[in-house]
Amino acid sequence: MERYTSQQLMEIEHKFGAHNYHPLEVVISKAEGIWVEDPEGRRYIDMLSAYSAVNQGHRHPAVIQALKDQADVLTLTSRAFFNDRWPLFARKLAGLTGKDMILPMNTGAEAVETAIKTMRKWGYLVKKVAADKAEIIVFSENFHGRTTTIVSFSTDPEGHDFYGPYTPGFKIVPYDDLQAVEKAVNKNTVGILVEPIQGEAGVVVPTPGFLAGLGRIARKHNVLLAVDEIQTGFCRTGKLFAYQYEDVDPDIIIMGKALGGGVFPVSAIAANEDVLGVFKPGTHGSTFGGNPLACAVAVAAIDVLIDEKLAERAAENGAYFMEKLRELQKKSDKIKLVRGKGLLIGLVLKKSAGKARQYTTALKERGLLCKETHDWIIRFAPPLVISKADIDFAMEKVREVLG
Numbered sequence: 001m002e003r004y005t006s007q008q009l010m011e012i013e014h015k016f017g018a019h020n021y022h023p024l025e026v027v028i029s030k031a032e033g034i035w036v037e038d039p040e041g042r043r044y045i046d047m048l049s050a051y052s053a054v055n056q057g058h059r060h061p062a063v064i065q066a067l068k069d070q071a072d073v074l075t076l077t078s079r080a081f082f083n084d085r086w087p088l089f090a091r092k093l094a095g096l097t098g099k100d101m102i103l104p105m106n107t108g109a110e111a112v113e114t115a116i117k118t119m120r121k122w123g124y125l126v127k128k129v130a131a132d133k134a135e136i137i138v139f140s141e142n143f144h145g146r147t148t149t150i151v152s153f154s155t156d157p158e159g160h161d162f163y164g165p166y167t168p169g170f171k172i173v174p175y176d177d178l179q180a181v182e183k184a185v186n187k188n189t190v191g192i193l194v195e196p197i198q199g200e201a202g203v204v205v206p207t208p209g210f211l212a213g214l215g216r217i218a219r220k221h222n223v224l225l226a227v228d229e230i231q232t233g234f235c236r237t238g239k240l241f242a243y244q245y246e247d248v249d250p251d252i253i254i255m256g257k258a259l260g261g262g263v264f265p266v267s268a269i270a271a272n273e274d275v276l277g278v279f280k281p282g283t284h285g286s287t288f289g290g291n292p293l294a295c296a297v298a299v300a301a302i303d304v305l306i307d308e309k310l311a312e313r314a315a316e317n318g319a320y321f322m323e324k325l326r327e328l329q330k331k332s333d334k335i336k337l338v339r340g341k342g343l344l345i346g347l348v349l350k351k352s353a354g355k356a357r358q359y360t361t362a363l364k365e366r367g368l369l370c371k372e373t374h375d376w377i378i379r380f381a382p383p384l385v386i387s388k389a390d391i392d393f394a395m396e397k398v399r400e401v402l403g
């Protein structure tokens, strides 16, 4: 294989790749566990985990083995036929979520689209909402993906603007405001779509009781509650799913990212039969959804989360990391606030500190790969296999840059 330097690769990408991202200036060509490496052999700790898609760590041996074993026997059938992997993945994920049924897709946005279609169809067929009147309540600063329907209810101008005409049927209310939700519900409301923690908004953690309150409102008004656990799920926040911190039983659980174990796009929604039963043959689907390779990988990815107790580790090491960051906050004139749950941590900079990008760049030069969200928040979300010693090492670098 031809070898290129980081500089050359960045130039080639800039010329031939569309500029829909603004990456940190580092090229990753190798990875293992929490570590990534560039073509020049410089090593970095991954503090982003591909937006929480690599919770199990890069190239976890059990996940890679499942990928290789499955690649040797069967990769794609489409759902026109049964295959011998999808049934077992469906049963496993149903057991894990405590729901009756699973509908598999590939990317997170597709799973969100599936949840939207489920809520609407349930609204028309079960709740008997008048044709084309269904409304779904969503929250300002949400992030649920990039399709035209999903960006229709984004409040972020960068993600939203110039993609109209927009899909109607969404009512946007402030996050963490139960009264606003209660006021927004009407006879046409079929669902509430919520992130248990708003990751892309900058790790915004709602007041305790918010999700449980949404659950009560949903019950009271015969509305479905869909939690988008694409980023918060699979142990990231210290529990299998972030909604489990509250006394709530969502009707639809939307999953993606770490379900693919960091190697493959796998997404799904889980719901009970009275909800997912609205789909009949031909009414929804995906060529690659439920493909054997994805299913084998996802089963292995789930097993790793359970076998290696990654929820407990995220809870414990996340608390440790956050405590260290808060100690630094007391001494630093740059840090306004540290917030998060488990290993999903947002560090909010003071306005006087300037833009986050200069700090993520300085951290990169010291071997920590973090990504800013907005101009003033730095997210720390390492693979969940990170150890306390690794966190101590990372904290030395964070102190150098933000102390």
Ligand SMILES: *Cc1c(COP(=O)(O)O)cnc(C)c1O
Binding pocket: 051, 107, 108, 109, 110, 112, 143, 144, 145, 146, 195, 199, 200, 228, 229, 230, 231, 232, 256, 257
């Ligand atoms: C990443 C993300 C999505 C979209 O997932 P894609 O795989 O990028 O389509 C949706 N919701 C949340 C909360 C996410 O973090």
